[in-house]
Amino acid sequence: MKKTLKDVNFKGKKTLVRVDFNVPLEDGKITDDTRIEAALPTIKYLIEEGARVILMSHLGRPKGKAVDSLRLDPVAKRLADILGQEVSKVDDCVGDEVKKAVETLQDGDVLLLENTRFHAEEKANDPEFAKELASFADIFVSDAFGAAHRAHASTVGVTEYIPSVAGFLMQRELNALDDVMQNPESPFVAIMGGAKVSDKIGVIRNLMKKVDYLLVGGGIANTFLRASGYETGKSLVEEDKLDLAKDLLKETEEKSVEIVLPIDVIVADKFDKNADSKVVAVDEIPADWQSLDSGGPETIAKYTEIIKNSRTVIWNGPLGVFEFDKFAKGTNAIAQALADSNAKTIIGGGDSAAAIKKAGLEDKMTHISTGGGASLMFFEGKPLPGVEALDDVE
Numbered sequence: 001m002k003k004t005l006k007d008v009n010f011k012g013k014k015t016l017v018r019v020d021f022n023v024p025l026e027d028g029k030i031t032d033d034t035r036i037e038a039a040l041p042t043i044k045y046l047i048e049e050g051a052r053v054i055l056m057s058h059l060g061r062p063k064g065k066a067v068d069s070l071r072l073d074p075v076a077k078r079l080a081d082i083l084g085q086e087v088s089k090v091d092d093c094v095g096d097e098v099k100k101a102v103e104t105l106q107d108g109d110v111l112l113l114e115n116t117r118f119h120a121e122e123k124a125n126d127p128e129f130a131k132e133l134a135s136f137a138d139i140f141v142s143d144a145f146g147a148a149h150r151a152h153a154s155t156v157g158v159t160e161y162i163p164s165v166a167g168f169l170m171q172r173e174l175n176a177l178d179d180v181m182q183n184p185e186s187p188f189v190a191i192m193g194g195a196k197v198s199d200k201i202g203v204i205r206n207l208m209k210k211v212d213y214l215l216v217g218g219g220i221a222n223t224f225l226r227a228s229g230y231e232t233g234k235s236l237v238e239e240d241k242l243d244l245a246k247d248l249l250k251e252t253e254e255k256s257v258e259i260v261l262p263i264d265v266i267v268a269d270k271f272d273k274n275a276d277s278k279v280v281a282v283d284e285i286p287a288d289w290q291s292l293d294s295g296g297p298e299t300i301a302k303y304t305e306i307i308k309n310s311r312t313v314i315w316n317g318p319l320g321v322f323e324f325d326k327f328a329k330g331t332n333a334i335a336q337a338l339a340d341s342n343a344k345t346i347i348g349g350g351d352s353a354a355a356i357k358k359a360g361l362e363d364k365m366t367h368i369s370t371g372g373g374a375s376l377m378f379f380e381g382k383p384l385p386g387v388e389a390l391d392d393v394e
Helices: 034-048 073-083 096-103 127-135 168-182 201-207 218-227 239-254 297-308 329-340 350-358 372-379
Strands: 014-018 052-056 087-089 110-112 139-142 164-166 188-192 213-216 258-260 264-268 277-281 290-293 312-316 344-347
Touching: 014 034, 034 052, 034 073, 034 168, 073 087, 073 110, 164 168, 168 344, 168 372, 188 201, 188 297, 201 239, 201 372, 213 218, 213 297, 218 239, 239 258, 258 297, 264 297, 290 329, 297 329, 312 329, 312 350, 312 372, 329 350, 344 350, 350 372
Parallel strands: 014 052, 014 139, 052 110, 087 110, 139 164, 188 213, 188 312, 213 258, 312 344
Antiparallel strands: 264 277, 264 290
8 A cells, every 4th residue: 555645844945846737728728727727636735734835737748848739827717716726837847947946945846857857867757857856856646647658757756855745636546446347346447449459359358357247339330340350441450459359359258257349339431520421230331431430329328238237347448539520429329328327437548538528427427537648558457657756554
């Protein structure tokens, strides 16, 4: 078990907090502040406890150099508005400017450092860079579950130099995901969507040991359908993963899990939001058309029935190109089925979380993870570097 905020006295302590403020921006404006909101319990607790709060985060993919459009100034402004107090912001995350800003902090003050990924040393987990980050503080709090699968300087490296504990968001994520993987009520259902089987091989293999049903949709379903002998037209299929898909289907015969594939799909004559579309059975996909949504009515009915009778469900990945409203039927139907069910529902971040939010059903879910990549690694049964590095309870 890892140490948490409640194991530390923060009064007067310079506290370095890794948060996940990787928010979407349009023309310099934040379009979704969910990740900022998710960090508030930890930040507010530290302020109330009299900590001198130093926040750090990445934003986007600046590739190791300063990019003005990826500066964290809009985040500092939004956070200050939400907290109702000043949030200081510096233009780097290391160096003399940061050192001076930290020295002026009083108990309860909040300082936001600049995008950690403006330095190539961040992703390289460079020891000297991590040491300099850690030098500003007495203690480190990890609250960026969305970055916990990355062994970077700001998630792992700093833990080599100062005491390190989990924040409330990190703690909540780990408790929710660990509970569903260790103590699921049956029937236990996993829904796997998204584009590629290759992204989720390890997850599927690990879940097959635990779940009763594995419902497959999206591009992943196309590869499984082709492996089952169906013609899939111009649908996205990973040709080099067909043997793997066949092996996975064969393995289910030896286990107590059932892989459930679509019965009918929505196909399009091209990859376009305004493409001509129609519902066809999976054995009737036209040669020049492509499946863009696993949301045919028979498929929805079958998947909904399984979800309705389940006690535990985890979902990772949309059932189609849900960014196009025309091809969001399957994804929306799954979201609604989960909202209507009495099951414990765990949403594995990323596109699945976005789909739930778009449908306005967040309050109907048991837990929506803030980290798509991190939750996938967790479901795969692999240790998360950003968690392993934290101090253990003695």
